[in-house]
Amino acid sequence: MHCPLRHCCVISMGLGVLWLLFMLEVPREVEDDQDRMAVKVQAAALPSLCRFREDQMFTLPVPQEDSYRRRKGLGPLEDWRNLTSKYLEKLQQRKKTWLTVGISSRPRPGPDPSGLLYTLLSVFRATSKVERKRLTVLVHLAGADPAWLAETVLNISSLFSPQILAGQLLLIHAPPDAYPPAGAGASGRELYSEQNVDHAFLMSSAWKLSEYFLLLEDNAFCAPNFISHVQWKVDTLRSQPWAFLEFANLGVLGKLFRSSDLPTLAHFLLLFYREKPLDRLLAHFRVLLAQKDPILCTPFLFYHRATYHPLNDRQKASGTRRKSPYAPDNPPGTAFTDMKVFEVHFPWEAYTLDESFFWTHNVSAGNHLTVILNQPADLRRVQVLTGTIVEGRHALERGQVELGYGPEGMPQRCSSFVLLGRLLEGQLDQEVVPRSVGHQVSCVRLLANANQAGGLIVRHIYLWEEHARDTGHSG
DSSP, rough: OOOOHHHHHHHGGGGOOOOGGGGGOOOSSSSSHHHHHHHHTOOOOOOOOOOOOGGGGEEEEOGGGGHHHHHHTOOOHHHHHHHHHHHHHHHHOOOOOOEEEEEEEEOOOOTTTTHHHHHHHHHHHTTTTHHHEEEEEEEEEESHHHHHHHHHHHHHHHHHHHHHHOOOOEEEOOOOSSSSSOOOOHHHHHHHHHHHHHHHHHHHHHHTTTEEEEETTTEEOOTTTHEEEEEEHHHHTTTSOOOOSSSSSTTTTEEEEGGGHHHHHHHHHHHHHTTTTTHHHHHHHHTTTOOSSSOOOSSOOOOEOOOOOOOOOOHHHHHOOOOTSOOOOOOOOEEEEESOOOSSOOOOGSSSSSSEEEEEEEEOOEEEEEEEEEEEOOEEEEEEESTTTTTTTTOOEEEEEEEEEEEEETTTTEEEEEEEEEEETTTEEEEEEOTTOOOOOOEEEEEOOOOOEEEEEEEEEEEHHHHHHHHHTTT
């Protein structure tokens, strides 16, 4: 009997869903209009396509303009298979790029189903024309929901047809029989088991496409010109052995592998897919390849995209907020500072969930930026990011983050503070432990420990609440 897991690796490059691209007119201009993309991403979801069948899931070429109308009405399965065979031959002969960005995506519940579209938009916006010549983006659309699959392909092909036509963006889809039978009852183990198989399929499909492979998640945003920065880091470590480099510090985001290691890694994931979540399996794989400690490459180039949705009347009444389980909560509060404030970037902009930030200069020891929460909260994690994303310029060189308790006075302030942690290269990302002391946090304070000349950028103060995690896993 043919093993489904082995079947996953054998048929990986032969399965995909680009057949929907026959619904598109080939654009006259190949250059992307980024503003138009941003508007379309925010538009209402396109209606699902009908007559979607699993036996039509093949990787297909984009039709040329002179044959578009003739091929638009293709129906017989034999025609699809013939086109697939020719396209796969072409694909195998294509010149390798320097980097493949790999993304695996499943249907996303909640009010933000378009995380993948925003991530792709960020990838292509963050790369120059020269960098794109060294780039391939491979997206694995996982999951068995044909309506979501058809709608996602249509949205991607509508927004990114220039990149697809240029061979910079490829879509693949693993059939249901590539996955092992589910255990009795859904559980956290079943979820991460599926994720491990998803990524094994992605990696087995990517290893011939480029020299290096960069793993992203489908809710990320990228620093500008990240390809050049990654290549510079690889060149500086050319004489040092490594299994993978890390350009982010959360989950599996921003992991860089040599493509030659991907078949081994995919096999490793398929062997132990039920044992541990993906990030922990990757840590074991790193040790097996003789890299004892992680190699963190700072400043980080990739971050999870924080999503915030204003509450409607029903949500306000019930006190609930639907959001991505990965996104920070940032409960309502007020930010104030004794640093210099200019009429460009205000203190509260460091506490928003968009890309605004607080900017000041010539900081003195003892200066602070403090967030006072409207209501005390049980915090489980705090992240503070200072400095520019890529170069790390204008970061707080010596500083610490403190948690405040005992709100008093008018205007309110906290009567006592305890140290949470010190900034490392202008950043802190730390769990709030122990939480058993019974005190709810009322203030989060960023404190400068030394005088610092020049500019200072506080990009984000992100807070996660304890109850938000419990809600996100309650199903």
